[in-house]
Amino acid sequence: MDQNKKFQKYFHMFVFAYVYLMIALTIPTNFSVTAPNKTRIANTMINITDIQQSNHFRTVSVLTTNRITGFARMIYELNDAFLVSPLSYSESILTGEEANLRGNIQKQASFEQSLITAYTLAKNVKPEITINYQFSGMLVDFRSLSNPEVLIGDLIVDIDHLAFNDYELMGNYFIESNAPMTLSILRNGTLIDVLVTKNADSIFRFYPKYQIISANPSYTLPGNLILTSGPSAGMMYTLSIYFGLIEFEGLDEDIVGTGTIRYNNEVGNIGGLRQKVYTAIKEGINHFIIPSDQYQEVSDLGHLINIYPVVSIMEAIEVVYEISA
Numbered sequence: 001m002d003q004n005k006k007f008q009k010y011f012h013m014f015v016f017a018y019v020y021l022m023i024a025l026t027i028p029t030n031f032s033v034t035a036p037n038k039t040r041i042a043n044t045m046i047n048i049t050d051i052q053q054s055n056h057f058r059t060v061s062v063l064t065t066n067r068i069t070g071f072a073r074m075i076y077e078l079n080d081a082f083l084v085s086p087l088s089y090s091e092s093i094l095t096g097e098e099a100n101l102r103g104n105i106q107k108q109a110s111f112e113q114s115l116i117t118a119y120t121l122a123k124n125v126k127p128e129i130t131i132n133y134q135f136s137g138m139l140v141d142f143r144s145l146s147n148p149e150v151l152i153g154d155l156i157v158d159i160d161h162l163a164f165n166d167y168e169l170m171g172n173y174f175i176e177s178n179a180p181m182t183l184s185i186l187r188n189g190t191l192i193d194v195l196v197t198k199n200a201d202s203i204f205r206f207y208p209k210y211q212i213i214s215a216n217p218s219y220t221l222p223g224n225l226i227l228t229s230g231p232s233a234g235m236m237y238t239l240s241i242y243f244g245l246i247e248f249e250g251l252d253e254d255i256v257g258t259g260t261i262r263y264n265n266e267v268g269n270i271g272g273l274r275q276k277v278y279t280a281i282k283e284g285i286n287h288f289i290i291p292s293d294q295y296q297e298v299s300d301l302g303h304l305i306n307i308y309p310v311v312s313i314m315e316a317i318e319v320v321y322e323i324s325a
Contacts, residue, residue, distance in 0.1 A: 028069060033065050036278045053241070060256050060257075061228060094152075122245035125245075139156075207231075254287070258270050267291050273294050276288075288306065
Protein backbone atom coordinates (compact mmCIF):
# COMPACT_ATOMS: atom_id res chain seq x y z
CA MET A 1 0.00 0.00 0.00
CA ASP A 2 2.83 2.37 0.90
CA GLN A 3 4.55 1.55 -2.36
CA ASN A 4 1.36 2.36 -4.26
CA LYS A 5 1.05 5.74 -2.52
CA LYS A 6 4.68 6.56 -3.27
CA PHE A 7 4.14 5.62 -6.90
CA GLN A 8 1.08 7.84 -7.13
CA LYS A 9 2.93 10.72 -5.47
CA TYR A 10 5.89 10.55 -7.86
CA PHE A 11 3.60 9.96 -10.82
CA HIS A 12 1.62 13.12 -10.01
CA MET A 13 4.86 15.06 -9.54
CA PHE A 14 6.09 13.84 -12.92
CA VAL A 15 2.85 14.73 -14.66
CA PHE A 16 2.83 18.20 -13.11
CA ALA A 17 6.45 18.80 -14.12
CA TYR A 18 5.77 17.51 -17.64
CA VAL A 19 2.71 19.73 -18.08
CA TYR A 20 4.57 22.75 -16.72
CA LEU A 21 7.48 22.06 -19.09
CA MET A 22 5.16 21.72 -22.10
CA ILE A 23 3.48 25.01 -21.21
CA ALA A 24 6.83 26.76 -20.86
CA LEU A 25 8.10 25.32 -24.16
CA THR A 26 5.04 25.68 -26.35
CA ILE A 27 2.45 28.14 -25.02
CA PRO A 28 2.99 31.73 -26.26
CA THR A 29 2.99 34.63 -23.81
CA ASN A 30 2.22 38.33 -24.18
CA PHE A 31 5.93 39.13 -24.29
CA SER A 32 8.27 39.95 -27.15
CA VAL A 33 12.04 39.78 -27.50
CA THR A 34 14.25 42.21 -29.39
CA ALA A 35 17.65 40.90 -30.43
CA PRO A 36 20.75 42.35 -32.14
CA ASN A 37 20.85 41.81 -35.91
CA LYS A 38 23.25 43.46 -38.38
CA THR A 39 24.37 46.72 -39.96
CA ARG A 40 23.88 47.74 -43.60
CA ILE A 41 25.59 50.32 -45.82
CA ALA A 42 23.16 53.23 -46.07
CA ASN A 43 23.62 53.86 -49.79
CA THR A 44 22.23 50.42 -50.60
CA MET A 45 18.83 51.87 -49.67
CA ILE A 46 18.95 55.35 -51.26
CA ASN A 47 21.36 55.99 -54.13
CA ILE A 48 22.16 59.34 -55.72
CA THR A 49 22.65 59.08 -59.50
CA ASP A 50 26.27 59.55 -60.64
CA ILE A 51 27.37 60.42 -57.10
CA GLN A 52 29.88 58.34 -55.16
CA GLN A 53 28.36 57.97 -51.70
CA SER A 54 30.62 56.79 -48.91
CA ASN A 55 30.32 53.18 -47.81
CA HIS A 56 31.18 54.23 -44.25
CA PHE A 57 27.65 55.30 -43.27
CA ARG A 58 25.80 52.31 -41.87
CA THR A 59 22.30 51.70 -40.59
CA VAL A 60 21.51 49.01 -38.02
CA SER A 61 18.56 46.71 -37.49
CA VAL A 62 17.20 44.41 -34.80
CA LEU A 63 15.10 41.25 -34.85
CA THR A 64 11.84 41.20 -32.91
CA THR A 65 9.74 38.15 -32.13
CA ASN A 66 6.33 38.53 -30.52
CA ARG A 67 4.56 36.15 -28.16
CA ILE A 68 7.61 34.15 -27.14
CA THR A 69 7.18 31.13 -24.89
CA GLY A 70 7.79 31.26 -21.16
CA PHE A 71 10.93 29.13 -21.49
CA ALA A 72 12.32 31.39 -24.21
CA ARG A 73 11.59 34.42 -22.06
CA MET A 74 13.55 32.91 -19.18
CA ILE A 75 16.58 32.20 -21.43
CA TYR A 76 16.58 35.62 -23.15
CA GLU A 77 16.37 37.47 -19.84
CA LEU A 78 19.74 35.98 -18.84
CA ASN A 79 21.54 38.00 -21.55
CA ASP A 80 21.76 41.81 -21.49
CA ALA A 81 21.97 41.91 -25.28
CA PHE A 82 18.29 40.90 -25.51
CA LEU A 83 15.30 42.99 -24.52
CA VAL A 84 12.25 41.13 -23.21
CA SER A 85 9.17 43.29 -22.76
CA PRO A 86 5.38 43.03 -22.64
CA LEU A 87 3.64 43.48 -25.97
CA SER A 88 2.76 47.09 -26.62
CA TYR A 89 -0.84 48.08 -27.21
CA SER A 90 -0.26 48.33 -30.96
CA GLU A 91 1.52 44.97 -31.13
CA SER A 92 -1.33 43.30 -29.28
CA ILE A 93 -4.15 44.53 -31.55
CA LEU A 94 -2.65 44.69 -35.04
CA THR A 95 -3.04 41.94 -37.61
CA GLY A 96 0.07 40.70 -39.41
CA GLU A 97 -1.03 42.56 -42.53
CA GLU A 98 -1.46 45.82 -40.60
CA ALA A 99 1.96 45.42 -38.95
CA ASN A 100 3.62 44.92 -42.34
CA LEU A 101 1.75 47.91 -43.76
CA ARG A 102 2.94 50.08 -40.87
CA GLY A 103 6.54 49.03 -41.44
CA ASN A 104 6.36 50.03 -45.10
CA ILE A 105 4.64 53.36 -44.30
CA GLN A 106 7.43 54.19 -41.88
CA LYS A 107 10.16 53.20 -44.35
CA GLN A 108 8.69 55.29 -47.18
CA ALA A 109 8.25 58.29 -44.87
CA SER A 110 11.87 57.89 -43.82
CA PHE A 111 13.02 57.85 -47.46
CA GLU A 112 11.05 61.00 -48.31
CA GLN A 113 12.11 63.01 -45.25
CA SER A 114 15.77 61.97 -45.61
CA LEU A 115 15.87 63.10 -49.24
CA ILE A 116 14.14 66.41 -48.54
CA THR A 117 16.33 67.18 -45.52
CA ALA A 118 19.64 66.19 -47.13
CA TYR A 119 19.01 68.00 -50.42
CA THR A 120 17.80 71.13 -48.65
CA LEU A 121 20.88 71.28 -46.41
CA ALA A 122 23.27 70.41 -49.25
CA LYS A 123 21.87 73.28 -51.34
CA ASN A 124 23.40 75.65 -48.78
CA VAL A 125 26.81 74.27 -49.79
CA LYS A 126 26.19 73.71 -53.51
CA PRO A 127 23.43 75.96 -54.94
CA GLU A 128 23.01 73.78 -58.04
CA ILE A 129 21.45 71.05 -55.88
CA THR A 130 17.66 71.29 -55.97
CA ILE A 131 14.62 69.40 -54.77
CA ASN A 132 11.03 70.25 -55.57
CA TYR A 133 8.31 68.70 -53.44
CA GLN A 134 4.87 69.34 -52.00
CA PHE A 135 3.00 68.27 -48.89
CA SER A 136 0.31 65.68 -49.70
CA GLY A 137 -1.18 65.00 -46.27
CA MET A 138 -0.84 62.77 -43.21
CA LEU A 139 -0.52 59.00 -43.53
CA VAL A 140 -2.29 57.06 -40.79
CA ASP A 141 0.39 54.89 -39.16
CA PHE A 142 -1.81 53.74 -36.29
CA ARG A 143 -5.27 54.22 -34.88
CA SER A 144 -6.87 52.58 -31.84
CA LEU A 145 -9.80 50.20 -32.13
CA SER A 146 -12.10 52.94 -30.81
CA ASN A 147 -11.87 54.64 -34.22
CA PRO A 148 -12.42 51.88 -36.80
CA GLU A 149 -13.70 54.40 -39.36
CA VAL A 150 -10.06 55.29 -40.05
CA LEU A 151 -7.71 52.67 -41.50
CA ILE A 152 -3.95 52.28 -41.27
CA GLY A 153 -2.60 53.44 -44.62
CA ASP A 154 -5.29 56.11 -45.15
CA LEU A 155 -3.91 59.39 -46.50
CA ILE A 156 -5.62 62.34 -44.82
CA VAL A 157 -5.39 65.08 -47.44
CA ASP A 158 -7.46 67.65 -45.53
CA ILE A 159 -9.39 68.25 -42.29
CA ASP A 160 -12.68 70.15 -42.19
CA HIS A 161 -11.94 71.40 -45.74
CA LEU A 162 -9.41 73.95 -44.45
CA ALA A 163 -6.85 73.29 -47.23
CA PHE A 164 -3.80 72.60 -45.05
CA ASN A 165 -0.43 72.72 -46.82
CA ASP A 166 1.80 72.19 -43.79
CA TYR A 167 2.26 69.02 -41.73
CA GLU A 168 2.77 70.75 -38.38
CA LEU A 169 -0.31 72.96 -38.76
CA MET A 170 -2.44 70.03 -39.89
CA GLY A 171 -1.20 67.75 -37.13
CA ASN A 172 -1.69 70.34 -34.41
CA TYR A 173 -5.22 71.05 -35.61
CA PHE A 174 -6.06 67.34 -35.38
CA ILE A 175 -4.51 67.02 -31.92
CA GLU A 176 -6.10 70.13 -30.45
CA SER A 177 -9.60 69.74 -31.87
CA ASN A 178 -12.14 68.21 -29.50
CA ALA A 179 -15.07 68.56 -31.88
CA PRO A 180 -16.07 66.01 -34.53
CA MET A 181 -13.82 66.41 -37.59
CA THR A 182 -14.41 65.69 -41.26
CA LEU A 183 -11.34 63.98 -42.66
CA SER A 184 -10.88 64.01 -46.43
CA ILE A 185 -9.20 60.65 -46.98
CA LEU A 186 -7.58 59.10 -50.02
CA ARG A 187 -8.20 55.36 -49.68
CA ASN A 188 -7.38 52.88 -52.47
CA GLY A 189 -7.35 55.69 -55.00
CA THR A 190 -10.76 57.07 -53.98
CA LEU A 191 -11.30 60.35 -52.10
CA ILE A 192 -13.91 60.04 -49.33
CA ASP A 193 -15.04 62.12 -46.34
CA VAL A 194 -15.00 60.41 -42.95
CA LEU A 195 -16.44 61.87 -39.76
CA VAL A 196 -14.17 61.25 -36.76
CA THR A 197 -14.95 61.91 -33.13
CA LYS A 198 -12.05 61.46 -30.74
CA ASN A 199 -12.66 60.07 -27.27
CA ALA A 200 -10.63 59.18 -24.19
CA ASP A 201 -9.48 55.92 -25.78
CA SER A 202 -8.47 57.43 -29.13
CA ILE A 203 -4.84 56.97 -30.18
CA PHE A 204 -3.59 58.19 -33.55
CA ARG A 205 -0.12 58.27 -35.09
CA PHE A 206 0.75 59.88 -38.42
CA TYR A 207 3.65 60.40 -40.79
CA PRO A 208 3.88 63.31 -43.22
CA LYS A 209 3.44 62.34 -46.87
CA TYR A 210 5.32 64.31 -49.52
CA GLN A 211 5.34 64.10 -53.28
CA ILE A 212 8.88 64.67 -54.55
CA ILE A 213 8.35 66.21 -57.98
CA SER A 214 11.98 66.56 -59.07
CA ALA A 215 15.51 66.47 -57.70
CA ASN A 216 18.91 67.41 -59.10
CA PRO A 217 20.86 65.19 -59.08
CA SER A 218 18.27 62.46 -59.38
CA TYR A 219 18.07 59.45 -57.07
CA THR A 220 16.89 55.85 -56.98
CA LEU A 221 15.43 53.79 -54.14
CA PRO A 222 16.91 50.27 -54.25
CA GLY A 223 15.68 49.96 -50.66
CA ASN A 224 12.16 49.44 -52.00
CA LEU A 225 13.24 45.93 -52.96
CA ILE A 226 14.92 45.17 -49.61
CA LEU A 227 12.85 43.65 -46.81
CA THR A 228 13.37 46.20 -44.08
CA SER A 229 10.84 48.34 -42.27
CA GLY A 230 10.50 51.15 -39.80
CA PRO A 231 11.74 54.76 -39.58
CA SER A 232 14.86 54.41 -37.44
CA ALA A 233 17.42 54.62 -40.27
CA GLY A 234 16.32 58.13 -41.30
CA MET A 235 19.25 59.97 -39.72
CA MET A 236 21.85 57.74 -41.38
CA TYR A 237 20.11 57.93 -44.78
CA THR A 238 20.24 61.71 -44.46
CA LEU A 239 23.95 61.73 -43.61
CA SER A 240 24.76 59.37 -46.48
CA ILE A 241 22.84 61.52 -48.98
CA TYR A 242 24.11 64.86 -47.65
CA PHE A 243 27.81 63.98 -47.63
CA GLY A 244 27.44 62.36 -51.07
CA LEU A 245 25.81 65.50 -52.50
CA ILE A 246 28.55 67.81 -51.19
CA GLU A 247 31.16 65.26 -52.37
CA PHE A 248 32.88 64.97 -49.02
CA GLU A 249 35.69 62.40 -49.12
CA GLY A 250 37.32 62.82 -45.72
CA LEU A 251 35.66 59.92 -43.91
CA ASP A 252 37.71 56.73 -43.61
CA GLU A 253 36.02 55.04 -40.62
CA ASP A 254 32.66 53.30 -40.37
CA ILE A 255 29.94 55.21 -38.53
CA VAL A 256 26.73 53.46 -37.53
CA GLY A 257 23.74 55.21 -36.07
CA THR A 258 20.02 55.13 -35.46
CA GLY A 259 17.32 57.76 -35.11
CA THR A 260 14.39 59.04 -37.11
CA ILE A 261 14.68 62.22 -39.15
CA ARG A 262 11.80 64.63 -38.51
CA TYR A 263 10.36 67.40 -40.66
CA ASN A 264 11.99 70.04 -38.39
CA ASN A 265 15.51 68.49 -38.65
CA GLU A 266 15.27 66.87 -35.22
CA VAL A 267 16.57 63.35 -34.65
CA GLY A 268 13.77 61.32 -33.07
CA ASN A 269 13.83 58.43 -30.61
CA ILE A 270 13.74 54.79 -31.69
CA GLY A 271 13.25 51.33 -30.21
CA GLY A 272 15.81 48.61 -29.52
CA LEU A 273 18.68 51.05 -29.01
CA ARG A 274 20.70 48.84 -26.69
CA GLN A 275 20.43 45.88 -29.07
CA LYS A 276 21.57 48.09 -31.96
CA VAL A 277 24.63 49.26 -30.03
CA TYR A 278 25.48 45.62 -29.23
CA THR A 279 25.25 44.88 -32.97
CA ALA A 280 27.82 47.57 -33.77
CA ILE A 281 30.11 46.34 -30.99
CA LYS A 282 29.86 42.78 -32.34
CA GLU A 283 30.87 44.00 -35.82
CA GLY A 284 33.85 45.95 -34.47
CA ILE A 285 32.55 49.42 -35.35
CA ASN A 286 33.92 52.23 -33.18
CA HIS A 287 31.42 55.06 -33.69
CA PHE A 288 27.68 55.16 -32.96
CA ILE A 289 25.34 58.20 -33.27
CA ILE A 290 22.12 58.12 -31.24
CA PRO A 291 19.20 60.39 -30.28
CA SER A 292 20.26 62.56 -27.36
CA ASP A 293 17.18 61.77 -25.26
CA GLN A 294 18.12 58.08 -25.17
CA TYR A 295 21.74 58.38 -24.06
CA GLN A 296 21.08 57.01 -20.57
CA GLU A 297 19.86 53.72 -22.10
CA VAL A 298 23.37 52.92 -23.35
CA SER A 299 25.73 55.20 -21.40
CA ASP A 300 27.21 52.19 -19.59
CA LEU A 301 28.42 50.78 -22.94
CA GLY A 302 30.59 53.82 -23.64
CA HIS A 303 33.76 51.95 -22.73
CA LEU A 304 33.12 49.53 -25.62
CA ILE A 305 32.21 52.02 -28.38
CA ASN A 306 32.25 55.79 -28.93
CA ILE A 307 28.66 57.03 -28.49
CA TYR A 308 27.58 60.42 -29.85
CA PRO A 309 24.17 61.73 -28.68
CA VAL A 310 22.66 64.34 -31.01
CA VAL A 311 19.49 66.45 -31.00
CA SER A 312 19.41 67.43 -34.67
CA ILE A 313 20.77 66.39 -38.05
CA MET A 314 23.06 69.43 -37.96
CA GLU A 315 24.68 68.07 -34.79
CA ALA A 316 25.05 64.67 -36.49
CA ILE A 317 26.81 66.37 -39.42
CA GLU A 318 29.24 67.99 -36.97
CA VAL A 319 29.93 64.56 -35.43
CA VAL A 320 30.94 63.24 -38.86
CA TYR A 321 33.37 66.14 -39.32
CA GLU A 322 34.73 65.50 -35.83
CA ILE A 323 35.38 61.82 -36.58
CA SER A 324 36.94 62.71 -39.94
CA ALA A 325 39.35 65.25 -38.46
